[in-house]
Amino acid sequence: MRIIRMLGRSIRDAFKSVIRNFSLSLASISCITITLIIVAIAVMASFNVQNFTKEIEKDLTIVIFLNNESTEDDVARVEQELREIPNIDKSSITFESKQEVKESMQKESEVFDTVLNEWSEDESPLKDTFQVKVKNVEQISSTAERIEKIEQVNTVRYGEGMVDQMITAFSSIEKVTYGVVIALVIVTVFLIINTIKLTISARRREIGIMRLVGASNFTIKTPFIVEGMILGLLGSIVPVIFTTYGYLAFYNHFDGYLFTQLIQLIKPEPFIYSTAGIVIVIGILVGMVGSAGAVRKYLKI
Amino acid sequence: MDLIRLKNVEKKYKNGVTAIYDLNLAIEKGSFTFVIGGSGSGKSTLIKMLYREEKPTRGQIIVGGLDVAKLRNTKVYKLRRKLGIVFQDYRLLPKLTVYENVAFAMEVIGATKEVTRKNVLRALEEVGLKNKVHNYPDQLSGGEQQRVAIARAIVNNPKLLLCDEPTGNLDPERSMEIMKVLDNINKTRGTTIIMATHDKEIVNSMQKQVVTLKDGHLVNFKKKGTYIDENN
Numbered sequence: 269m270r271i272i273r274m275l276g277r278s279i280r281d282a283f284k285s286v287i288r289n290f291s292l293s294l295a296s297i298s299c300i301t302i303t304l305i306i307v308a309i310a311v312m313a314s315f316n317v318q319n320f321t322k323e324i325e326k327d328l329t330i331v332i333f334l335n336n337e338s339t340e341d342d343v344a345r346v347e348q349e350l351r352e353i354p355n356i357d358k359s360s361i362t363f364e365s366k367q368e369v370k371e372s373m374q375k376e377s378e379v380f381d382t383v384l385n386e387w388s389e390d391e392s393p394l395k396d397t398f399q400v401k402v403k404n405v406e407q408i409s410s411t412a413e414r415i416e417k418i419e420q421v422n423t424v425r426y427g428e429g430m431v432d433q434m435i436t437a438f439s440s441i442e443k444v445t446y447g448v449v450i451a452l453v454i455v456t457v458f459l460i461i462n463t464i465k466l467t468i469s470a471r472r473r474e475i476g477i478m479r480l481v482g483a484s485n486f487t488i489k490t491p492f493i494v495e496g497m498i499l500g501l502l503g504s505i506v507p508v509i510f511t512t513y514g515y516l517a518f519y520n521h522f523d524g525y526l527f528t529q530l531i532q533l534i535k536p537e538p539f540i541y542s543t544a545g546i547v548i549v550i551g552i553l554v555g556m557v558g559s560a561g562a563v564r565k566y567l568k569i
Numbered sequence: 570m571d572l573i574r575l576k577n578v579e580k581k582y583k584n585g586v587t588a589i590y591d592l593n594l595a596i597e598k599g600s601f602t603f604v605i606g607g608s609g610s611g612k613s614t615l616i617k618m619l620y621r622e623e624k625p626t627r628g629q630i631i632v633g634g635l636d637v638a639k640l641r642n643t644k645v646y647k648l649r650r651k652l653g654i655v656f657q658d659y660r661l662l663p664k665l666t667v668y669e670n671v672a673f674a675m676e677v678i679g680a681t682k683e684v685t686r687k688n689v690l691r692a693l694e695e696v697g698l699k700n701k702v703h704n705y706p707d708q709l710s711g712g713e714q715q716r717v718a719i720a721r722a723i724v725n726n727p728k729l730l731l732c733d734e735p736t737g738n739l740d741p742e743r744s745m746e747i748m749k750v751l752d753n754i755n756k757t758r759g760t761t762i763i764m765a766t767h768d769k770e771i772v773n774s775m776q777k778q779v780v781t782l783k784d785g786h787l788v789n790f791k792k793k794g795t796y797i798d799e800n801n
């Protein structure tokens with residue numbers, strides 16, 4: 269009951285203070301707005317990157333061609349060795365014998381059909397093949413190298429070398445984005461610290477009297493922390509609008525795919541709402557941390 | 570019973586000045602005490618240590634059962650709620666009315682509106698300002714402003730009222746009015762009052778107990794005393 273009354277007072281005071289120091293508040297709010305827009309872009313980009321990395325990973329297969337002369341024993345042994353490689357998803361291991369490959373190719377086209385029929389069993393370039401999927405795509409090349417060392421394995425192929433580069437690029441893009449976001453958040457926190465410091469200094473006399481008459485530190489601090497949270501909340505309005513409508517427009521403009529069919533964007537709903545939620549939470553947290561920092565440094569209580 | 574007890578209290582400021590040397594003092598509950606002495610004798614320092622604005626560098630200070638010297642920063646408010654403080658410069662909030670200034674002291678400790686209203690009006694009546702509740706501080710005389718400050722100091726019914734030169738800015742007539750208000754609070758509420766001053770007239774006419782400081786040393790503690798001019 270008492271807490272609620274005090275909180276009510278804090279919120280009222282905080283709004284008054286935001287209005288009284290309007291130009292300064294506006295500076296902080298703008299800074300939070302810019303930061304949050306970039307945070308929103310980063311969040312949406314990184315979720316999308318994660319999403320299509322996952323999509324690509326799902327389809328990414330290593331194809332293992334055995335030597336022409338491989339026997340059935342060899343096949344069984346290779347399969348056993350494949351099972352022992354930790355990065356290989358055991359349930360994904362599939363085998364196609366020369367004969368099966370031939371049949372499936374023949375089914376695909378008549379040209380293949382005639383060509384393949386002219387080769388005898390021994391001259392046929394077709395090989396026994398395994399197909400496996402990996403658990404961690406970033407380690408796909410080392411896994412492939414390990415497979416190549418298995419006896420009777422002739423060649424190992426996966427995603428033409430492009431895919432793992434793409435995935436590595438994505439993950440470094442993500443890291444850079446996180447770096448930029450963290451830097452921006454820190455800058456914003458400092459800006460808020462300064463704003464709140466100024467509002468504290470404008471109310472120094474009042475705070476001094478509050479302390480004299482026995483206000484607890486909690487009572488003195490709360491209005492400033494609430495003020496910081498309100499700055500954060502006001503600063504997240506534009507970014508939230510930007511996030512929801514911006515992503516929707518972006519998604520519709522590209523019909524849900526970026527550049528190629530390979531890169532599929534996340535469906536806007538409920539994605540935009542969760543992103544908006546993240547943006548609001550970050551805004552409020554940034555405001556809170558900034559003002560708590562200012563209060564601690566400046567009031568020394 | 571003693572409300573305040575000081576044992577071997579020493580205060581040395583960071584700049585090396587020692588403002589209080591080895592002070593031992595006990596103040597009884599319900600008493601009225603003047604702290605006198607020349608400029609720089611340590612009166613304000615003593616008062617500040619009692620409300621934990623300054624910490625003693627040595628010794629023990631007990632106020633109403635609280636070990637003030639050991640009180641952590643975050644707990645200082647507990648001491649402040651047991652006492653009221655009045656300064657020479659009133660320290661009112663200019664944008665608040667008389668009523669609001671006094672109510673402020675109750676609001677920030679979370680009192681309900683009804684209790685606040687009752688206490689504020691009672692306190693303002695005691696200092697004789699019931700007819701000026703809606704005025705702002707700049708519409709009041711110095712003496713009236715100081716009476717608002719006194720009302721604010723007693724509104725939470727503290728056991729102890731500390732005053733540092735409350736009449737320092739006032740002419741003799743206004744000063745005597747303030748003294749009457751303080752004496753009345755001491756008598757009707759039983760509030761223990763400690764008042765630092767260097768106003769001879771006041772000390773001599775009030776006939777209360779007197780603590781005399783000189784260059785940080787306690788030189789005299791009289792139960793019913795007059796101003797001792799240590800220079801003669």
Ligand SMILES: Nc1ncnc2c1ncn2[C@@H]1O[C@H](COP(=O)(O)OP(=O)(O)OP(=O)(O)O)[C@@H](O)[C@H]1O
Binds near residue numbers: 586606607612613615
């Ligand atoms: N914050 C401080 N830092 C350093 N020295 C101080 C501080 N406050 C007071 N002093 C010194 O401590 C001594 C006692 O000061 P104090 O203010 O207690 O004297 P006082 O008796 O109240 O004087 P006055 O009658 O002029 O108000 C003085 O020498 C003063 O210079």
Ligand SMILES: [Mg+2]
Binds near residue numbers: 612613
């Ligand atoms: Mg003084």
